[in-house]
Amino acid sequence: MWKKLRPLVRGAYRIFGGLRGFIYDFQRYLRFGGWREDLNDKSLRNYKLAMAYHGLEKSLSFKNRKPNSGWSNAERVYRKLKVANNIMNIGFHDRAGKEVLLQFLNLPANKKTKRADEMINDINKFNFKDDFQNHGSISFNSDDYCKGVLKNPENFFLSRYSLREFQQKNVSPKEIERAIKMAMKTPSVCNRQSWHIYHSSKPEIIKKVLKYQNGNRGFGDQIPELFIIGVDLRAFFVGQEHYQHWIDGGLFSMSLIYTLHSLGIASCALNWSQTPDSDKQLRKVINIDKHHTIIMMLAAGYPNTENKVCSSKRKPIEEIFSQIELK
Ligand SMILES: Cc1cc2nc3c(=O)[nH]c(=O)nc-3n(C[C@H](O)[C@H](O)[C@H](O)COP(=O)(O)O)c2cc1C
Structure with missing residues (x-):
């Protein structure tokens, strides 16, 4: 029964x-x-x-x-x-x-x-x-575009892994700013740039924040840099835009992961698919603006010389790729 x-x-x-x-x-x-x-x-x-x-x-x-x-x-x-x-x-x-x-x-x-x-x-x-x-x-010719072409894009994209154990060394504020500035080139709906990035490298703050996050067990106490990516709800006015903040915030988050990666800084996304209670409790202990929806958190730091990561293999492309066809 x-x-x-x-x-x-x-x-x-x-x-x-x-x-x-x-x-x-x-x-x-x-x-x-x-x-x-x-x-x-x-x-x-x-x-x-x-x-x-x-x-x-x-x-x-x-x-x-x-x-x-x-x-x-x-x-x-x-x-x-x-x-x-x-x-x-x-x-x-x-x-x-x-x-x-x-x-x-x-x-x-x-x-x-x-x-x-x-x-x-x-x-x-x-x-x-x-x-x-x-x-x-502004004028922007094909040579300007081609500055973005990587000699070996696979080297860049396939060498990113979520890392959960980092060197116990902080990333300099300059490097953090550099990564954020590059990530700010992320496209956003009508270029509204509604994101807001919160950061801390203070162990006591990171510990307090991660108490409300459910995916950091086993490594949360060794995170040198923690980001919280928020998006300003005031940026979305039309009713149909009610999910747009998740999209713009998600895109920004991915960019930040890649800009950090381009600087040799590893990261691990930390979900904020939490209950309303956890969201409210976190807002009581840190300075998240009430207009900002938390999209996700991101742990970051330098990789050790030797690391173990989840291999997290990808599905065959045939399972996720189709041509658009008329019905
Ligand atoms: C939005 C998002 C939330 C995630 N949350 C967690 C988390 O809470 N804890 C964790 O250990 N990993 C988390 N991850 C990392 C995923 O487990 C990881 O990206 C996935 O297994 C693929 O592995 P890779 O990033 O090494 O390629 C998250 C990833 C994303 C994109």
Whole structure:
């Protein structure tokens, strides 16, 4: 009897756990998601600006752009920049948006229009400066692309293993910054860059954090560097984007694993598929911003000369690869 019931009870328990997780995520979306239309809030405005000016950037990057395209995005950017200028609480995307909009308005076809004239006049009176980082569109030729070609890509990709026992030596802050800066080149939806990386190399903090993580048994006490990768829920406004933070955060995490690997620093992802209770408890002991959803943790450090790793062989490619075909 119990044998028959067991899978049912287990299934029900799992469904209940899933439901609790969904409800918790939904509550967080309600409390912290970017669905509010409050342009006075610097973070909300900046994410919305990124979406609007990215539309302009795309329009500027097409070789054969339609002469009248982009104006609705230009108006959106302009509206948000006016709010930014009024309250003078300026963020990165405010500055970038200003530069992209000016580039758009100064296109020969646009410059002649009355509306461009009005906007340019107004923007030139704004009290905040561009950040002159070449926002908008830039030329990038095939030689530039080819700088990324690796002589032996297999050497790079196939030499990464999750490492769980590290040399007892810290990675310098400079190397950590370098790895994070390179990982920041990760693509993100509309270039919103919603990620936030928390880091510690203090054993007492790492120990406290890992108490709430269930996959570090046997090696958690020897981790030299610990990262927590979070994503800002305010960056996602449209209802359909409710899973986007996991995607953007996952992509960033993978990039960080590879940038660390490129510097000879090994790592092991640590899942944050935890219960709502664990998530709440962790937030009570460390400074995770309430708007940030924790995507995962990452243990990192230098490999020992001799290491043992799980071989974790991959499936045959035929099992995971198909051509897309019409039904
Ligand atoms: C999101 C994610 C979470 C993971 N969580 C854990 C974990 O909690 N503990 C652990 O020891 N390994 C964890 N891993 C590592 C996987 O076990 C490992 O990547 C997988 O077995 C493949 O091995 P490889 O990374 O050496 O190629 C995680 C990996 C990912 C991508």
